[in-house]
Each structure stands twice: as C-alpha cells, then as structure tokens.
Amino acid sequence: MGIGSDMYRQQILDHYKNPRNHGRLDSPTFSHTGENPSCGDTITMDVQLADDGETIERVAFSGDGCAISQASASMLTQRLPGTTLSELNEMDTDDITEMLGVDISPMRVKCAVLARQVAQDGAKIHDGEIEIEQTKTEDDD
Amino acid sequence: MGIGSDMYRQQILDHYKNPRNHGRLDSPTFSHTGENPSCGDTITMDVQLADDGETIERVAFSGDGCAISQASASMLTQRLPGTTLSELNEMDTDDITEMLGVDISPMRVKCAVLARQVAQDGAKIHDGEIEIEQTKTEDDD
C-alpha cells in the first residue's frame, strides 16, 4: 500500500484530474446519458462512428461524479476508438477492471462500469435493439 | 405428580364433570356473559341479590369450554353466596387460584379467571359503572 490507497492509483487520479476527451462532440453518431443513482454519478457519452457504421472513430464524455466513474469514462474514450460496436458490446466488468488497472471494491463496481454501460446502451439504442431513455447501473452487472 | 397432572386435581375434575349450580336462574338480579376468545370458552353467570341489593344470594352458570374454565365457574357459584358485591369486586387472580387449589399455568390463567371476570363485569354493569356487552378475559388480568 503506497500512500495508502489501492484503488486510487496514479493513473486513475490522473484521468480524474485531467480527463481526456472531456466535453461534447460536434456531430456524434449517437449520444447517451446514464446515472448511478446511489452515488449521484452521471455520464454522457458521445460516439462518432466511421463510415462503415460499425467502427468507433471518436468518443467524448461529460458528466459529474466520483473519481472512479469519471476516470473510467476518460479511459474508455481512449480505449474505444478503433474497436467495433460489437466489440464494445462484448466488454464486461473484467475488461473495465483491467483497463483501470486496480481492484475495484464491490460497492464501487457500479461507478466503474457506468461509462461502459452508457456506451453500450447508446449503441443498442442506435441499433434499434432497445428503447430506454436513460441508463442506470444495476447491482448484478 | 400423581396420575401425572398437577393442574387437573380431583376437585377440579369433579366440578367439571358434575358442575354445581349449572343452568339459569328464574329471575336473576343480573346476568352477564363472557368469552375467552383464544380458548373458545364461554360463561354466563346469573346472580340473584338479597333485598339489601348488595349481598349475593344465589348464583348459577352456564356455558361451554375447557375443564379449568367450567370448574372455576362451578366453584365460584358455591363461593359467592353470602359475599357482597364489593367483596366480589375485590377478588383477584390469587383468590381464584386459592379457590381452585392448584397452580394454574400462565397460559391457562385466562380460563381460570373468566367466570370471576364475568361476575364482576355483570355487577359493574348492574351498578351502572361500566357499559359493555360482553366480557373477554385480558392477558394482564
């Protein structure tokens, strides 16, 4: 245990303090917003697809909340470009933990996966697979 | 422990099997009925007062129920004549236990005191002190 934190490693704090791709895209292919009611975290993800309609080209996020949720969103905006929507949909909690590079304690997993969930739901709405207004993270994600 | 029962001594069983003063009086000064809902015991007490309007002259009971409730009523019809209404009103649970001559287990006390309670409530209604239709035995008697 360094300065006393397992979960708040340098990388996470760096992304929290200096979020990458923060803001809105000018003309996203789709946008979606979600919240984690128990924490009050909110995230909006803007996604722009390549011409193939399948490959993610650019991602931006905006929102508010704890370091875990915001850092996770920031990292995701770097990670997603180049992957396809179906690869996005296959991402699970382990992929997020790996991306974050730290063990997330069970009660904070909701924060960590919010951004991914928002992106996935946004993609599904875009594909016409589901119809929801807002995403919220579920316990048993 | 005789034949295996502390509570069902000969006297109680005798009063149960051969109830004294069982039936109704022709012209009681007052009558009252009560029940012990948890056991299904019911007792009606008919009381006839002497001309002083205070001394109990005759008592009869009718009803249905367990041996404890019926034997207690039977004994009470023998015990009350000659006492006054105010003496009746002073009778408490100990007096009944003494009259029965056995220890009554806590969950059966309601059965044991039903007849006394009916007689007391009948007297109080007669005196205009209370207005109730039926007596039921209470837990914390």
Place this chain on the structure above:
Amino acid sequence: MEAKESYPVNVGAIRSDFPILERNVGGDTSTPGEHDDDTTPLVYLDNAATSHTPKQVVDSIVEYYHGYNSNVHRGIHHLSQEASIAYEDAHDRVAEFIGASGGREEVAFTKNTTEAMNTVAYAWGLNELSPDDSVVLTEMEHHASLVTWQQIAKKVGAEVRYIRIDEDGRLDMEHAKELIDDSTKMVSVVHISNTLGTINPVSDLADMAHDVGAYIFVDGAQSAPTRPVDVETIDADFFAFSGHKMCGPTGIGALYGKRDILDEMQPYHYGGSMIRRVTFDDATWEDLPWKFEAGTPPIAQGIGFAAAIDYLDDIGMENVQAHEELLAEYAYDRLSEFDDIEIYGPPGDDRGGLVSFNLDGVHAHDLSSILNEQGVAIRAGDHCTQPLHDKLGAAASTRASFYIYNTKDEVDALVEGLDIARELFA
C-alpha cells in the same frame, strides 16, 4: 431420545444439532432460560407453529453480529460490503431453493409469510381490485390469507369466494371450477393445510387461475419447509413462506413473485433503500427486489435464513419429505386405533407431516395441558383457521406436527399421554 430405527434422515445426527431438544420441561415457566426445576424430557411436536433452530444457523447469526455486522446497500466501507454481499446473496440462495430462475430479483424478504401476503394484498390488491372482481380462497385458508383478502376485498368492494372442502378435507375441484371465473383476479390457496394436512393441487389451480387471467398466490408456509418446491413447475405467480418454520430465525420470510409481475407492481412500504430519487414532491423506485424492502432490512435474519436452507439442502428435501410422510402416517395409524379420537383431514398416506384431532370429552386445551405435563408439546386451538374449525364443528383441535428430528417414539409418547387424559376425564 435416540433413534433406534432407520429413518429417511439421520435423526440421531440431526438431533445433536439442536441443543434445545436435550432440555427438560415442567418447572416454573416465569423465568425463561432458567431450567433448574425442569425434570421432564421434552417431546416437541409443535413444528407447524415453529421449528427449532440448529447450531449451524444460530452460529451464522452470531458470526454476523460479532464478525461483520453493518447496515447494507450503498455502504462503501468494508463491513458494509461484507454484510451487503451476504444479505444480497441470501436472496439468491432462497430463490434457488424454490426454483426461481430469476434469482434475487424475484425474492423480497419479509418479516414472515403474513407480511408477504399483506404486501401483495395492499400493493397489488388495493390498487388493482374493483367491485366487480372476485378473489377465490379455500375454506382451509390460514388467517394470514383468509383475513387479509377478506379485509382488502371489503375495502375495494370485491367478492370473496371459498372453495369447499369435502369429507376428507380435500378441495372440491368441481366447486373450484365453478368459482374461478372471468371475474376472478386472484386465487390464493394454501399449499399444505396447517390444520388438515391436505396437500392441495396447486398446479391445477394455477392453470385454472391462468385460464381466466387471474394470478395465483400459493401460501407455502407449510410446504417449503417440508418438501422440494419448484415455483416454476407449480407456475405460481406468488409464493410465500417463513424462515422460522424451516430451521431459520424468527423475523424473516420470503415473498416470491414472477419478475414481470413484481416489476409492474407498485411498491408498498416507503422509506430508505427502496427509492431511487426523492424530491420534496415525488419519488421513484429502486430495482427489484429492493423496491419491496423499505428501511433497514432483517439482515442477520436473512443471512440465517440462507444458512437454514443450506442446512436443509444438506439433508436433502426429498429426505425431509420422506421423513415427514413416515411420521404422519405412523401418527395417523396410531391415533386411528382409538374410537374416541376424531382425526381431521385426509388419510395417513396422503398428507403433510401433521395430524389434528380431538379426544372425546376432553377439551383440546385441557388435553394440551395434560400432555404438557408429560413433556409433550403440541398445539391446541384453532391453528389460525377459525372458519374451518366452525365448519368442522370443533371450537378447537389438538395438533401434532413433525419435523426432521422427530421419531416414532415421540409419537408413542403422545399416544400414551392420551391415556392419562382419558383416565383423568373418565
């Protein structure tokens, strides 16, 4: 009391898990927990009222309080994480036990079966029933179901109908067909009667209910503890049972509901943990099952409930059922030897593990007192089925009910106790 014979379950080993079975009774009862003056060995035959609690379950509760006691949900600190995981997992464990494939989302913890019934009656019934509707019950419903639906129906002006029982205490299924019609919105039936021991054809009743678009609520208070239950095979819309009747703690029960139905149902109790967003003007609700668990839940009890289910599953519910059937049949046969005994309900080879009866000339309460003086604990009264008792023409009855630790010897002790009552009341 040693098990000398072979039983479907290992009675000797099981009994050693229940310290209470070693105690004597008969002394002064006014100081609970002090047993010095107790000298009569206990024969406990009141399991339909509540079962005893094995060491394993009590230990799980002690382990909770002394090891990881904390409030659940949303707590970020270590203890709250441990408690939340254990409490939430307990829901999955209960769901698995009754074959609810939806897991925790289909199982809300309640205080007992009664609260589960009231939850549906208030949250669904009060909102959905109207004056033209009917609720179909049976004549053998427990007050938990009978009084609840009766009173909720009164509030909304709906009709209550009772499926008749026949001479053997079985449901008249022809009558059921007549009663369950297009007006019917809810059929609430007891799975195993706690008075008659009748095992009701709940799956057939579910079909009849579903054919007219009604829901079926199966009261599993006596079935879940005593045999394998699969709510999806029954096709029950709701199913409820209590921890305290199946080796679990008091203060905990479960309401199963099909996920779609629970999802659409309004919440019932309001407060913490069941909300998502609250403003001064309005509120929105948490996901299942938390929507139905307002306030700090019975955490230790939920964890103990799961431990009880582990305990029973280790024995095997098929074995529990076989043991119940063996003792029910044995008791039925032994009591049938006597002309002065009236037994209620179906024959010994077709009933749950309990026998209610009356001994001629001895009031049930007197009989219970006399048996108690022999150490035999049975229940006397109306067993929360007063209208059924009225119909049987008995103000009360005496009920012996069995569980995994009971033996034939204990049934014999009951039968011998009857002789003492006969002699006293001769």
Place this chain on the structure above:
Amino acid sequence: MEAKESYPVNVGAIRSDFPILERNVGGDTSTPGEHDDDTTPLVYLDNAATSHTPKQVVDSIVEYYHGYNSNVHRGIHHLSQEASIAYEDAHDRVAEFIGASGGREEVAFTKNTTEAMNTVAYAWGLNELSPDDSVVLTEMEHHASLVTWQQIAKKVGAEVRYIRIDEDGRLDMEHAKELIDDSTKMVSVVHISNTLGTINPVSDLADMAHDVGAYIFVDGAQSAPTRPVDVETIDADFFAFSGHKMCGPTGIGALYGKRDILDEMQPYHYGGSMIRRVTFDDATWEDLPWKFEAGTPPIAQGIGFAAAIDYLDDIGMENVQAHEELLAEYAYDRLSEFDDIEIYGPPGDDRGGLVSFNLDGVHAHDLSSILNEQGVAIRAGDHCTQPLHDKLGAAASTRASFYIYNTKDEVDALVEGLDIARELFA
C-alpha cells in the same frame, strides 16, 4: 484501541463487550466471515446507520434459540409459555425505556422504524386523511417519514408541507407556526436529524400540533439510542425507533402510540395473532398491542431488543448522551480546523453524536473509499435525506457517527485519513 482518557462511560469495558471491534479489515470482502487477509484495525464510525451488538444481546438470542424457542401467544406447552412471557415482557421493557406508562399496550413491535411509520400512514393516514387535510413534515425528514407521508398524501389527495431549515440546519419555528394550521392532521418530525445532527424541539412542535387538533409522530430512530427519552414529557402521539441502532438485533423496531389512539386505529396487517374472531364473512381484532402484530412476530429479536435496553440502561442513558455530546463536539472542533471542509448542521455543542461534511474536491464516495482503506468506516451518500441534500447543494456527504464504544483517538484517525485523501487528490 484502548481508552486512555476518561469518558462519561467506561469505554474500555464497553469495547470488550463487542468482539467485532477487535477485528481487522481491508482484505477481500467477498467471503463474509473470513478475515484472514484483513490487516487494518477497524475504526467504526457508522453508528447512525447501525450500531454494533454486544455479547450480552447476542447471548440472549442464542439462549432463546437453544433454550426456549417456540411460537408465542396461545401456546399452552412449556416452551411456548416461556417464549410468550419473554416476548410479551419485552414490550413492557421497551415501554418503560421510553416512559410509556401504558406498558405493552402502547408498544407494538415492528421490523424497524420504517415499518412503524408505514403502519401509521396506512392504518391511520389512508383511512383518516382527506383532500382538504395537510401533513406537516420538515425539510430534514428521513425518507422513512418523507416518502411515506408524501406517497400516502398523494393517494388521498392531501397536501404535504415542509418546515424550512435555517442556515444552521435548525427548524424555522416561525415557519412551523405558519404551516401548522387547522387543515393539519399530522405533524411528523425527526427528533434528531440523521444528517444534520439537529435536535428538534419536538415538545414545542407537539404543542403546536395539539393546538390545531393534529397528531404528532416523532421519529426517534436517532434519539432513542442516544439519550433519555420520555414520550409523555414530549407528549408525542406516536414515536418510533429501531433496535439495530441501539445495540439490538436487526429486524426489530417499536411503534409507540398513545393507548386511546391505538385503540381507535384500524389494524393494518391481517393474519394470525391479531384477530379475535374470524368467520368466512368478517373478523374482529385482538387487544393492544397484538392487533398490530400479525403473524409470527420477530420473537428472538424482540427478546434481544429488551436485552439491548437492559445493556444501555446499565450504562445509563444520561451517560450515553454525555459521551455522544463529547465526541460530537470533539469531532466538530477537529473538522472545523480545516478550511477545505464544509460541515452541515448546528454547532458542535448543540447536536446529536454525528457530523456530516464534505471535503473540497473529493467526492464523498471517494473519500469513504480512501478512509475505508485506512480502516475508518464512515457513511457516504445522501443518508436517506435526498431532498435535504439537494437543498444543501451537495449530491452526497460524508458522515461520521459515534456510539458508546468510540474514542477521541478514533476521531483523530478520521481526521488523519482526510490528509491522505487531500494528498491523493491534490
């Protein structure tokens, strides 16, 4: 952690009654009860959410299950007598603790404070409130009261009014005077705010309610555990609190009501034990308090609740209060040293034993996680007062709350933990 200083209570002796305080935290939380990988000493400051449970209380529960477990009421056999006496006496014990001279008839056991509130809202509110009526709450109500009255009021069309809080988090009593008028039928107020620590003038509010013929419901979830309470001095019509916040088990709480009011109130949950006579057509109700306890009650939990009260009374509620005040003031003072901390609620010398605050630039959930890594257990979130948090302009806050086993050293551990958060987030 040894208590090196002198406190109003004997912290050292008290701590030895709570085995959980000896444990370490910090390891894997997915296997509750296994602590091998835990290495950080626990500093438990989440007592407003739930308190820990001393050996004496846990022992009383074990003694019940292994010694005299049985269903209560009406059971004639020995075990049922012992359990009934203990369970019923527990009501008297609770009544005595809060100064209810009516004894058990004025105290119904519930699952928790939330159920007590819902019981009155449904059994009284749903029947008695009409569209012209108003219910007066405060802006600092817990969801248990706020959401419950809000939703019941919606059902009946009544109005809900909120007494404003001032800058210090105290009730604006002038505003209260304006709001409580002839339309008011219920005033429901929290005795001590679980977020602000404010101690409300409930006795004055009771007078104001009674002046207009309204009832007052005092939410005692945070007051009954932490100071002497006398419901008759307050002149509360209803009062509710939870066992788990005062050394007692989960799954138990109490609803106090003045006898006359409870007597006239309709029952709420239907089922066994709460009825007197039942027919297929209708039912009549048991005496108080059983009318409000349907089904098999939380027996072990009621008995454990009484044991918790014995435990607290041995310490003395005046001493508990003094200890709470000492730690609240100390924590308030220490946290006030820092400019980057915002504390909510009244000053340190006039509050209950809890302090909610935020550290600039660190989200409450992050702060809680970081403190947790130091072993410090605090709560982060809205503490079931979302509308209040909206008003405070904070999505969440961090709350440290104290009880009889806490020390100043533990407050210091909290304050030191903040430094680590500051460094990380600098």
